[in-house]
Amino acid sequence: MIKTDPLKRILYIDLTKKKFWVEERPDLFEKFLGGTGVAIALLQENCSSDTDPFSPENPIIFAVGPLNGLFPIASKTVAMFKSPHTGNLGESHAGGRSAIAIRMAGYGAIVIKGKSERPCYISIHGDKVFFRDATTLWGLEESAGRIIRTREPGAGLRTIMRIGPAGEKLVSFACVTLETYRHFGRLGLGTVFGSKNLKALLVSGKRDLSVTDFKEYKNLYSLLLRELSESEKMKKYHELGTPANVLPLSFSKGIPIKNLRTNELLGIENISGEVFAQKHLGRRVACCHCPVACIHLAALRKPYEDEPYFYRTVYLSYDYELIYALGSMLGITSSEDILKLIEVVEDMGLDAISTGVVLAWVTEAFEKGIISEKQTEGIIPEWGNLNAYVEIVRKIVYGESEFYKDIARGVDHASSKYGGKDFALTYGKNEMPGYHTGYGAHIGYLFGARHSHLDSAGYAIDKEAMTKHFTAEQIVEKILNEEQWRQILSSLVICFFGREIYTPEIVLKSLKLAGYELDESNLRKIAQDIYAEKYRFKIKSGFNFDSLNLPRRVFELPSSNGQINEDFARRCIEILKIKIRDLL
Amino acid sequence: MPVYVKDSEKCVGCLICIFACGRAHQAVGLESSCIKVRSQGGISRGFSVWVCRGCEDPPCARACPEDALLVRKNGGVLLNESKCTGCGYCIKACVLDAIGWNSLTNKPVICIQCGECAKNCPYKVMEFKRK
Ligand code: SF4
Numbered sequence: 001m002i003k004t005d006p007l008k009r010i011l012y013i014d015l016t017k018k019k020f021w022v023e024e025r026p027d028l029f030e031k032f033l034g035g036t037g038v039a040i041a042l043l044q045e046n047c048s049s050d051t052d053p054f055s056p057e058n059p060i061i062f063a064v065g066p067l068n069g070l071f072p073i074a075s076k077t078v079a080m081f082k083s084p085h086t087g088n089l090g091e092s093h094a095g096g097r098s099a100i101a102i103r104m105a106g107y108g109a110i111v112i113k114g115k116s117e118r119p120c121y122i123s124i125h126g127d128k129v130f131f132r133d134a135t136t137l138w139g140l141e142e143s144a145g146r147i148i149r150t151r152e153p154g155a156g157l158r159t160i161m162r163i164g165p166a167g168e169k170l171v172s173f174a175c176v177t178l179e180t181y182r183h184f185g186r187l188g189l190g191t192v193f194g195s196k197n198l199k200a201l202l203v204s205g206k207r208d209l210s211v212t213d214f215k216e217y218k219n220l221y222s223l224l225l226r227e228l229s230e231s232e233k234m235k236k237y238h239e240l241g242t243p244a245n246v247l248p249l250s251f252s253k254g255i256p257i258k259n260l261r262t263n264e265l266l267g268i269e270n271i272s273g274e275v276f277a278q279k280h281l282g283r284r285v286a287c288c289h290c291p292v293a294c295i296h297l298a299a300l301r302k303p304y305e306d307e308p309y310f311y312r313t314v315y316l317s318y319d320y321e322l323i324y325a326l327g328s329m330l331g332i333t334s335s336e337d338i339l340k341l342i343e344v345v346e347d348m349g350l351d352a353i354s355t356g357v358v359l360a361w362v363t364e365a366f367e368k369g370i371i372s373e374k375q376t377e378g379i380i381p382e383w384g385n386l387n388a389y390v391e392i393v394r395k396i397v398y399g400e401s402e403f404y405k406d407i408a409r410g411v412d413h414a415s416s417k418y419g420g421k422d423f424a425l426t427y428g429k430n431e432m433p434g435y436h437t438g439y440g441a442h443i444g445y446l447f448g449a450r451h452s453h454l455d456s457a458g459y460a461i462d463k464e465a466m467t468k469h470f471t472a473e474q475i476v477e478k479i480l481n482e483e484q485w486r487q488i489l490s491s492l493v494i495c496f497f498g499r500e501i502y503t504p505e506i507v508l509k510s511l512k513l514a515g516y517e518l519d520e521s522n523l524r525k526i527a528q529d530i531y532a533e534k535y536r537f538k539i540k541s542g543f544n545f546d547s548l549n550l551p552r553r554v555f556e557l558p559s560s561n562g563q564i565n566e567d568f569a570r571r572c573i574e575i576l577k578i579k580i581r582d583l584l
Numbered sequence: 585m586p587v588y589v590k591d592s593e594k595c596v597g598c599l600i601c602i603f604a605c606g607r608a609h610q611a612v613g614l615e616s617s618c619i620k621v622r623s624q625g626g627i628s629r630g631f632s633v634w635v636c637r638g639c640e641d642p643p644c645a646r647a648c649p650e651d652a653l654l655v656r657k658n659g660g661v662l663l664n665e666s667k668c669t670g671c672g673y674c675i676k677a678c679v680l681d682a683i684g685w686n687s688l689t690n691k692p693v694i695c696i697q698c699g700e701c702a703k704n705c706p707y708k709v710m711e712f713k714r715k
Pocket residue numbers: 587604605606608617618619635636694695696697698699700701702
């Protein structure tokens with residue numbers, strides 16, 4: 001690490017005492033690089049095994065890495081906390097302008113502790129930190145961000161992270177929204193904000209950074225920029241974006257439909273990436289310092305019901321995961337309907353994936369008579385019925401009844417109470433991502449440190465497995481290798497969409513320019529250490545290998561790789577357990 | 585006019601141009617760049633790009649009380665750092681807001697008419713023409 005690099009500075013904020021201070025920790029950034037590596041180390045330091053996720057003691061940690069601000073597509077921030085949704089490791093990544101803003105403000109990490117007496121928001125302008133009253137903003141949906149944006153100065157670059165009503169009401173899967181269109185989506189960071197009476201966080205800053213060799217730096221930068229803009233490897237993100245996967249995955253039976261009850265959805269072609277682009281794509285947007293611009297905004301034109309010739313156009317970001325969770329999973333085959341559901345989920349500030357899976361579970365539970373109109377307060381959830389889903393989403397946030405409070409804690413909690421475990425699609429209490437592609441995906445969710453498809457991209461392993469035979473050992477090996485390598489990328493912090501460009505060789509070259517003299521074996525070791533550290537935290541917080549199982553439903557419906565065999569899955573699970581235990 | 589904004593509607597707000605401008609000023613980051621990209625009141629409304637158009641009779645130079653800004657032959661200005669006192673009058677004079685401010689040196693960041701911003705923009709929002 002370069003001596004003068006401000007990366008080593010950690011900003012601590014105490015919301016209870018309204019105090020802040022900076023600690024320099026070059027040791028952490030030397031050892032764990034930044035991002036996820038430093039965040040897990042800070043979580044270990046600041047969160048004990050018995051910390052209640054809803055208590056003031058639960059820290060919110062944001063961390064960036066040495067490549068943020070230096071190289072393109074190093075555009076992400078890592079958030080860590082104890083998850084109110086799972087009671088275990090909470091980790092979520094987001095871009096927008098956050099990573100560059102934190103780096104430009106002169107920090108490598110921000111740790112927020114305590115609880116404000118009244119609703120407040122924090123405003124960080126370089127070295128200055130302000131605690132601002134947010135009582136007036138409490139309860140507001142998307143307009144809170146707009147109000148903060150116009151009131152705050154912002155020399156240089158700035159990010160605004162905020163929560164919606166879901167976070168304030170402590171729905172366990174509330175998200176944090178950045179710059180209107182990006183999210184710390186999964187595992188309930190918004191809930192932790194809410195539990196601290198923290199409505200928003202603004203960070204702004206402007207500075208220059210150092211590199212070890214400016215000429216080399218410029219060369220590598222140009223090469224990377226060219227690769228990211230022109231390489232075939234990036235094409236999928238440039239054009240239709242991730243929704244390009246809807247059709248291929250529906251052909252291969254990999255996109256989950258109606259809570260994984262069927263492989264067939266009549267009219268799925270109406271919610272393809274192609275249709276979204278043709279009918280709705282209104283604008284493309286990028287995270288700061290990323291040339292790819294994968295963020296696709298749909299323009300949805302809505303008439304006013306009470307006033308003829310009045311329309312409003314709302315812009316909504318969509319991607320594959322949303323089309324899955326708020327579309328195919330619910331049997332919705334109209335792109336307009338999906339956008340309308342996205343709009344409510346955005347307004348409420350919920351994690352879209354968990355919300356979709358909760359709605360799907362509710363629909364099936366209702367069909368099976370496990371719950372009735374008594375619980376739903378007269379709403380009849382049924383596949384494809386947008387209006388019912390919109391109402392339920394609002395009730396998840398605003399509902400007063402026991403049932404709505406229960407489903408506001410997710411599928412795992414609801415199914416433990418009402419029954420319906422067999423079709424509760426959760427992994428480590430986190431709801432299922434959109435790939436029913438085979439062993440790679442499902443075992444990956446189960447063992448991934450954050451139970452996300454992004455941990456090890458199991459669907460990519462499954463894609464390979466469609467044409468090649470893999471043994472259980474090989475699948476496990478691939479999952480472990482991928483997840484460990486991703487610890488490096490998310491410590492730097494590079495967006496996973498750039499992973500094919502940032503090969504180990506490129507990573508080493510760019511790290512050298514940031515003052516890190518490492519070789520590939522050092523990198524692999526750091527990757528392993530970070531991974532093991534996460535697992536140590538998980539186990540300490542109650543993660544139990546012996547109770548790990550895939551949801552029953554997964555075995556009942558053929559995947560892209562055919563029927564999932566229970567014995568084979570068990571074998572993978574057994575091998576993984578041993579391998580991970582060996583690392584600890 | 586060396587760099588001109590062809591179509592800011594196409595701008596995705598990646599800020600690659602700002603970093604390119606920083607490198608053109610021999611720096612890594614945002615402090616030493618003069619081009620600006622701003623959202624038009626919310627990202628859904630898109631962005632606008634503010635960049636020096638290399639005036640032939642530059643008001644920034646006229647506003648400078650120290651004669652620190654020299655008018656270039658083909659338009660635009662050159663900064664004579666030793667004369668500049670950091671008063672900031674040039675910034676106020678430029679209606680395009682195309683001058684940056686380095687708060688460490690307390691001096692303006694002046695466009696050097698290099699075209700790096702246009703050349704780096706992945707979406708060809710700007711065009712660079714050498715006169
Ligand atoms: S032409 Fe060069 S100096 Fe001027 S704004 Fe563009 S990059 Fe910056």
